[in-house]
Amino acid sequence: MGRSPHTNNAMKSKSYIYTNKKHATKGIMAAILGLLSLVCLGLIAYYAFEQRGTGMERLASAMLISGIFSLTGLALGTMALLEKDKFRAFPIVGLVMNGAVLGLIGWALYFGR
Secondary structure (H helix, E strand, O other): OOOOOOOOOOOOOOOOOOOOOEEOHHHHHHHHHHHHHHHHHHHHHHHHHHOOOOOHHHHHHHHHHHHHHHHHHHHHHHHHHOOOOEEOHHHHHHHHHHHHHHHHHHHHHHHOO
16 A cells, blocks of 8 residues: 555654855844944933933934934845845844834934924
C-alpha cells in the first residue's frame, strides 16, 4: 500500500528557504536614527519637566537636531523601501519611529506655547 502525502506531516523535517535578500543598510540607518531621535525626545521631555521651563533654548536646539535626524531617517527609510530584493523590516520600523518623532515634535510645537 502506498502512503498518503498528507498523513505524515508531523514527521517531516523542517525545511529552510534560502534567499539572496539582505537587510538594507539605509533601512538599518533609518531605524537607528529613529531610535536616537526618540531617546533624544525622551531626554528633552525629562529635562524640561526637571527644569520647570527654564533653559528652553538648549532644549529647543536639541529638538531641532532631533527633527533633522528624523527627517534624514524618513528619507533613508523611504529610499530603502524602494530597493529591490531587500528585507523591509528595518525600513518600516525606521519610518514608523521617525514619523512618530516628527509627530511628537509637531505636537510639542503646537501645544507647548
